[in-house]
Amino acid sequence: MILTNPISSSEVGTLWLTYQEKTMIMRILEYFIEKSEDEQGRNILGGLWQELNFYVLEMEKLFQDQGMSKPIGFLKEDVNIEAPKLFDNGFDIMFLRLLKEVSMGMYTINMNMSYNAKVMQIYEGLTLVTQKIYKLATLYLLERGILTLPPKVTMPKKNEFIESKSYMSGFNPFGDKRxxxxxxxxxxxxxxxxxxxxxxxxxxxxxxxxxxxxxxxxxxxxxxxxxxxxxxxxxxxxxxxxxxxxxxxxxxxxxxxxxxxxxxxxxxxxxxxxxxxxxxxxxxxxxxxxxxxxxxxxxxxxxxxxxxxxxxxxxNGWFEEPPQMEDRSKIIKKGHE
Structure with a gap:
């Protein structure tokens, strides 16, 4: 089969990382969904699982189309949904929100390393999902008083410019730190x-x-x-x-x-x-x-x-090796044996 639009090495690498992360998050979500006692929280968790499952399947199809073996990632065997509740009081949504912070940063980097239209479509879709879930999780936590806002400050009334390098100082124990x-x-x-x-x-x-x-x-x-x-x-x-x-x-x-x-x-x-x-x-x-x-x-x-x-x-044999380029020196050496 001749590929008309093969993906590049950078895209293979970012998709490999993304697949690892998404399958891990899906296993965590499966446990949290099983233990959730709040309907709204469970809907947020379940909604994300459905979205991630769609994109995991999309990546698996892309791997197949490219003739690439799919990563192992994390499987059903990596989660025990029968285990008692390990975290309580809204931790599931708090941790979900943190995971979405990680994902937002990763998708930005991954999109910057993408050249294939299908790969860009996957990251664009995952970005939209992540931003939506992050917003839902934040509002959920604030409504329940679980998440606290950053400190309030006095609003600036005028524009000013830094006039001295002392603005950056802070080491002097006897001097005033700004x-x-x-x-x-x-x-x-x-x-x-x-x-x-x-x-x-x-x-x-x-x-x-x-x-x-x-x-x-x-x-x-x-x-x-x-x-x-x-x-x-x-x-x-x-x-x-x-x-x-x-x-x-x-x-x-x-x-x-x-x-x-x-x-x-x-x-x-x-x-x-x-x-x-x-x-x-x-x-x-x-x-x-x-x-x-x-x-x-x-x-x-x-x-x-x-x-x-x-x-x-x-x-412990838990680190799946990322895809890599052929070792040309070994291939050449083997050809002379």
Whole structure:
């Protein structure tokens, strides 16, 4: 079969990553749907499952048309919907909202690496689905008082320009640090919000992980999330910014795993990548150098934590190898044997 419109290497790579992520999210949704006791929340979860199932099938058809073996991803065996409820009080929708934050960023990158009309159509459709679900989840959480708004500030009445390089200073313990600007407040609030969710998630994972090394890895992740929350909260408090952490979402006392260690490790792997990207954004757009340096140090911790997780995945045979180019040197060498 001669393909009239073959997909490029970048599209093979992004579709492979997307398929991994979508099949993982579908398994998580299946568990959350089974345990949901709120009709509106269950409708949001179920609606997303239906949408993702459509695009997973679209990707599988595209893989077949291109003569490409489809990734294994995550299967029914990776979820136990009979496991007791591990998370409560709206955590399912809170975590769903976080996953949609990750997806929005990934689709932007993936679209920028797409040249095939069918591939672009898939990412365009997934982007629309993600934005719709993110909005529904946010409104759902706000209506129930589960999600807190960022701090309120005084509205600016005039335009001003930065007049001194001292605007960026913050290291001098004896000097006055300028007040946080609204961009920095937003970044710090987001750091507290996502790490609170991540802390609850990884606490639940640590309770039910089967592999001892995986359990220790999740315990280390809990401490890393606490560290990021503490750093962000201290900076906000130093500037007299009143804030309140996300109040909703709790971890139950269940120790029965709803997901395989393989799925939970991949979930944390994905969130580590998102954390590094978000940290880079915060480092660049925070114009007080003490904040930027603290973000950089945290990024180092997140990076090495992520590398440790990759090694555990490889060690246990949980890291499916991405498609790759032919090794020409080996082919040439083999031809001379």
């Amino acid at each position: 007040a946080l600007n609204d961009i920095e407040i937003g970044i710090l609030h987001h750091t507290v919000e996502v790490n609170n969710i991540g802390l609850q998630l990884i606490t639940g994972f640590a309770q039910c992980a089967q592999n001892k090394e995986v359990k220790q890895y999740f315990l280390k992740g809990m401490e890393l999330a606490k560290k990021q929350i503490k750093v962000a909260e201290e900076i906000l408090l130093e500037s007299g910014v009143q804030f309140s952490a996300t109040s909703g979402g709790t971890v139950t006392t269940s120790t029965v795993a709803p997901f395989t260690d393989k799925l939970m490790m991949h979930c944390i792997y994905l969130l580590n990548g998102f954390g590094l990207v978000a940290n880079g954004f915060g480092t660049f757009f925070s114009m007080r150098n003490d904040i930027s340096v603290k973000n950089t140090l945290i990024a180092k911790d997140v990076y090495f934590y992520g590398q440790e997780g990759i090694n555990i995945k490889i060690k």
